[in-house]
Amino acid sequence: MPYTAKTMEYLKRTSPAQTEFYQAAEEVLMSLRPLLDKDPRYKNHNIIERIVEPERQILFRVTWIDDQGQIQVNKGFRIEFNSCLGPYKGGLRFHPSVNAGIIKFLGFEQIFKNSLTGLPIGGGKGGSDFDPKGKSDGEIMRFCQSFMTELYRHIGPTIDVPAGDIGVGGREIGYLFGQYKRLTGRYEGVLTGKGLNWGGSLVRTEATGYGAVYFAQNMLEARGETLEGKVCTVSGSGNVAIYTIEKLYQLGAKPVTVSDSRGMVYDKHGINLETLKEVKEVQKTSLEAYIKEHPSAEYTPVSDYPKGRNAVWTIPCYAAFPSATQNELNAADAKELLKNGCVCISEGANMPSTPEAVDLFLEAKIAYGPGKAANAGGVATSQLEMSQNAGMESWDFETVDNKLKGIMEGIFLNSSETAKEFGDPTNLVLGANIAGFRKVANAMIDQGAV
Ligand code: NDP
DSSP, X not given: OOHHHHHHHHHHHHSTTOHHHHXXXXXXXXXXXXXXXXXXXXXXXXXXXXHXXXXXXXXXXXXXXXXXXXXXXXEEEEEEEEOSSSSEEEEEEEOTTOOHHHHHHHHHHHHHHXXXXXXSOEEEEEEESOOOTTOOHHHHHHHHHHHHHHHGGGOBTTTEEEEOBTTBOHHHHHHHHHHHHHHHXXXXXXXXXXXXXXXXXXXXXXXXXXXXXXHHHHHHHTTTOOOTTOEEEEOOOSHHHHHHHHHHHHTTOEEOEEEOSSEEEEOTXXXXXXXXXXXXXXXXXXXXXXXXXXXXXXXXXXXXXXXXXOGGGGSOOSEEEOOXXXXXXXXXXXXXXXXXXXXXXXXXXXXXXXXXXXXXXXXXXXXXXXXXXXTTHHHHHHHHHHXXXXXXXXXXXXXXXXXXXXXXXXXXXXXXXXXXXXXXXXXHHHHHHHHHHHHHHHHHHHTOOO
């Protein structure tokens, strides 16, 4: 049985019902074939068998009291996947869809993403099936405190340094940090995405979105193209989407869509960033509120999306930035994007395109930046926050932004040169997977059978 099929069979047998994890693992394994054929060391050291198995998986109960005085229970997860390049690093996701398979897929992707940044960070991910929607500030705080009451014993600035992800932003990181400090008595860089007046880094909030746009810019420049004056579509309306839009405007592009779990907005004049921030960062409400301020924009609720489709991808664009969640762009969406002339996809979200959609982008040879390369700016800037914390320093906005820009360019060059080395120059999936894997695998060989 070929190597990939054998590993996939093993994963399905030993880790049942983890669909998203199989999807992420299969994509990486398929890309690695030419490398494994070329260099026998990886097979000799059983790297594949070891790298698909997390070093440690922590599952715990999170008990908290709601505003009615009722005891509520959620599941907590932290998966410490691979630490051979540095302390585990990766976000926490609070969303009702969270389960072990989703956290494992995210943790697996994080290993290679973190490797691609060139920075000393291993891969991990965590979260909970807690749904922050409709909860009061007090409930969010009590949940975060309870979550940290278990998590604190497994993390530390040189052990495991969580950050935010879906449902975990500055407010949640604040409550988590406060509880860590109360429990340990230590003021240290154990979380990233902290507030600017208590250890956070400038640009961390903006980093994933800005980074995804820098990555698109790198891909397009290599083809003699630019984003200036181009219509772009963006999905999501959270942290990644908002700062993707901000950077697109700075580069002279016109972002015309946003979406959330309830619907999407198409504003042909360009999304109004001020209103978007007010609706999503301040009011934390549905995008329907955007239309009240901008009646000429169109709102489509999810119930009116074409069957089996995401309406965002029906809007013609030059470049698309999927920035909401996994598998939000399928083959039918990809076909329509290509038919409408889209030449660039830069993934702000993790694994937003289904495998069939990715195949269509690769076949069409458009500028396609897979999430583990295109959205690595967030974790890279988290590592810059760790560096500043360790050195008791804080760098100015321009310094951090320039470092982010340099890191995104480095990821693009590393991925595209590796793609060239393996004979498929436009295939950044191949390039990013091999480049990310090779660095981790070589370190695993150096560090022996641990
Ligand atoms: P946020 O929680 O800030 O925003 C998520 C956005 O996506 C919201 O608009 C949300 O809608 C929407 N969304 C979430 N789940 C679904 C769903 N199932 N269907 C439709 N819409 C959905 O998260 P982030 O912006 O931080 O994260 C977005 C993506 O980017 C994720 O894939 C994340 O893993 C990835 N990412 C994030 C990084 C970061 O630094 N934050 C770093 C690298 C990747 P609603 O408001 O209705 O819930």
